[in-house]
Amino acid sequence: MSRYVDSAFLRIKSHSRFVLGGLILALVWASSIGAQEQPILRVEGRVTYVSPTEMLIALDSGGVLMLDLARIHQGEIRQIAQNDYVTVIGFIRRPSHRVIATSIHRASPWIPTTPSWAPPNP
Numbered sequence: 001m002s003r004y005v006d007s008a009f010l011r012i013k014s015h016s017r018f019v020l021g022g023l024i025l026a027l028v029w030a031s032s033i034g035a036q037e038q039p040i041l042r043v044e045g046r047v048t049y050v051s052p053t054e055m056l057i058a059l060d061s062g063g064v065l066m067l068d069l070a071r072i073h074q075g076e077i078r079q080i081a082q083n084d085y086v087t088v089i090g091f092i093r094r095p096s097h098r099v100i101a102t103s104i105h106r107a108s109p110w111i112p113t114t115p116s117w118a119p120p121n122p
Contacts, residue, residue, distance in 0.1 A: 040091055041099065044107070047084045052077060055101070057088065067101040068093075076104055 049056035090101040
């Protein structure tokens with residue numbers, strides 16, 4: 001048996017070490033990107049549509065926001081009705097820009113939109 005190793009075998013072995021090192025580096029980098037914290041959102045508004053998986057909220061600022069309710073317990077969702085005023089805490093899922101709700105609190109079943117001293121509409 002020869003004491004010397006073929007140089008082609010050493011090149012393949014060093015090449016595979018280089019590729020393996022690159023893969024490990026890429027995995028570590030990718031996991032650090034995925035582990036970044038998402039900014040927490042807190043929004044308030046009136047519920048215009050609610051289903052077991054989604055909720056549409058008319059914001060106080062004038063816009064509308066569709067929420068993904070996948071992380072909310074179904075018992076909490078059943079307590080929310082259309083036209084309820086709610087406070088929602090969640091985050092934006094990257095890269096899809098979906099808002100994932102993590103907490104929903106009903107502020108009041110009814111908040112007047114006109115002051116009590118205003119004359120009634122005819």
